Every structure is written in C-alpha cells, then in structure tokens.
Amino acid sequence: MALHPFVYLASQSPRRAQLLDQLGVAHRPLLPGDDEDAEALEAERPGELPQAYVERVTLAKLRAARLRLQRRGLPSGPVLCADTTVALGRRILGKPADAEQASEMLAALSGRTHRVLTCVAVAGGRRSWQATQVSRVRVAVLGHTTIARYVQGGEPLGKAGAYAIQGTLAGLIEHIDGSHSGIMGLPLFETAQLLRQAGVALPI
Numbered sequence: 001m002a003l004h005p006f007v008y009l010a011s012q013s014p015r016r017a018q019l020l021d022q023l024g025v026a027h028r029p030l031l032p033g034d035d036e037d038a039e040a041l042e043a044e045r046p047g048e049l050p051q052a053y054v055e056r057v058t059l060a061k062l063r064a065a066r067l068r069l070q071r072r073g074l075p076s077g078p079v080l081c082a083d084t085t086v087a088l089g090r091r092i093l094g095k096p097a098d099a100e101q102a103s104e105m106l107a108a109l110s111g112r113t114h115r116v117l118t119c120v121a122v123a124g125g126r127r128s129w130q131a132t133q134v135s136r137v138r139v140a141v142l143g144h145t146t147i148a149r150y151v152q153g154g155e156p157l158g159k160a161g162a163y164a165i166q167g168t169l170a171g172l173i174e175h176i177d178g179s180h181s182g183i184m185g186l187p188l189f190e191t192a193q194l195l196r197q198a199g200v201a202l203p204i
Contacts, residue, residue, distance in 0.1 A: 003201040004124070008079045010065035011185075012038075015166065016082060019186040024203035025195060030065055030079060038064075042083070042094065050087035050117055055132060058083040058119040066123055078124040078198040084185045086161025087115045093161040102156035103147050109161065110142040113175075116161070116183045120191050124198035131194055133187035135178020137165070142172065 006026040009017060020027045032038040041060045044053060061081040069079060086093040088108055096102035113136055121130040142150075150169060156162035163169045165176075165183040179187040192202060 004078055004199050005201055006077060007122070007195060007198075007200050008065070008069060008074075008077055010061060010068070010079055010081045013082075013185050015184050016186045019181055019184065019188060019191075020080075022181075023188055023192060023195075025200060027080075028077075030068060030074075032064070032068070036064065036068070044092055044094070048092070049090060050085055050092050050115065051132060051134070053092055054083050054085045054117045054119045055130070057085075058121045058130065062121045062123055062128065078122055078195070078200050080120065080122050080191070080195070082118060082120045082186055082191075084116065084118040084160050084183075087117060088112065095158055095160055096156055096162045099151050099157075102151050102162040105162040106142055106147045106150065106156065109139045109163070110147075111139065113138040114161070116165075116178070118179075118182045118185060118187055120186065120194055122194040122198045122200075124200075127198075129194045129197045131187075131190040133179050133182040133190050135176060135180075135183050137173060137178075137183060138175040139163075139169075140172045140174050146172070 006028055008030040009027040010030040042057055058081055065079045065081055093105050116135045119132045155164055155167045181188040
C-alpha cells in the first residue's frame with residue numbers, strides 16, 4: 001500500500017503546524033470557511049467532564065473537516081484534528097473571553113497542579129483513529145503584579161487556561177509530568193502513531 005505524502009491539518013493553530021514540521025510530516029491547511037461557526041463546536045455542555053469534552057470537540061471538528069474536504073472537491077488524503085483543554089479538578093478552563101477572565105484563570109492556577117488534555121484524531125478513508133494525552137503541570141505561585149504583566153502582554157488571550165507553555169510563563173512552570181508537545185497542542189508520540197495507522201509518510 002502506497003503511503004500518503006501529506007496530511008490535511010484542520011487547525012488554525014500555528015503551533016500544531018510547527019509540531020508537524022518537527023515530525024517531518026508534510027501538511028496542507030484545511031481551515032473553516034466564513035460559512036462555518038468553528039467556535040460553536042467548542043461550546044461546553046453542563047456537567048461535562050474535561051476528557052469527555054475534549055474528545056467530543058475533537059471528533060466534532062473531525063466530522064466538520066471531512067465534510068469540508070468533500071465539499072471543496074480537494075484531493076483525498078488523511079485529515080488531522082486536535083483540541084486542547086486545561087482542567088482544574090472537574091472545572092474546564094477554556095479560552096478567556098477577556099483580560100479579566102484571563103487574570104481569574106491564572107490566579108486559580110497559581111501554586112497548584114492542573115491537567116492539560118489534548119485529543120488528536122486522524123481520519124483516512126472510512127476509518128478514524130484517536131488518542132488523548134493527559135499531562136500534569138504545576139505552576140509557581142503567581143503574584144498580582146506577575147499576572148497583570150502577563151495578561152497585559154496579550155499572550156493569555158486565545159489560549160486554553162490563559163497561558164502558553166512555550167511562552168514567557170515557561171519560567172514559572174515548576175514541574176511537568178507528561179508531554180511538552182501535548183501541552184503545546186499536539187502530542188508528538190501519539191500523533192506519530194495515529195499517522196502511521198492512517199498510512200501517512202513519516203521520515204522515521
């Protein structure tokens with residue numbers, strides 16, 4: 001069976017594109033059009049637990065991407081989707097709506113250990129494969145001034161849990177138990193396994 005030379009990346013995250021580059025996987029963007037409400041797919045349901053949430057959202061993104069591929073008449077190929085969420089206990093910390101909410105999230109994470117869950121799904125032909133990676137991250141105690149400066153820089157907006165592990169807050173991450181790339185948004189070990197199952201060409 002011939003290997004697929006590329007994968008469609010149905011994600012607007014530049015970090016996921018960079019991580020696929022790191023794996024040496026050729027990829028093409030498959031982004032939502034103006035006629036799609038991509039943000040609506042990430043809406044939480046009352047009482048939903050973090051892992052159930054991130055897996056449901058990822059599979060919803062995958063379904064939407066497969067329909068998008070068909071509708072646009074693009075060459076066939078495997079499709080990759082992913083979603084990342086931050087959880088403090090049973091509480092889901094999504095993307096903050098504004099600076100005030102970002103500050104509240106960071107204050108809640110201060111001096112505590114939280115989970116970062118990333119679900120990856122790949123579809124090829126009529127089949128699909130998925131995996132969920134869970135990491136634990138401990139954040140140092142964050143003072144009011146530190147939080148204010150970080151929020152003022154704008155980095156927390158658009159990030160689940162109001163922070164980016166690859167950004168300036170990295171110096172205040174005390175401990176990680178899990179996958180650094182998973183916390184960034186695409187766990188490379190699990191992703192490589194899924195891509196191999198889908199018949200995508202990897203360099204090693």
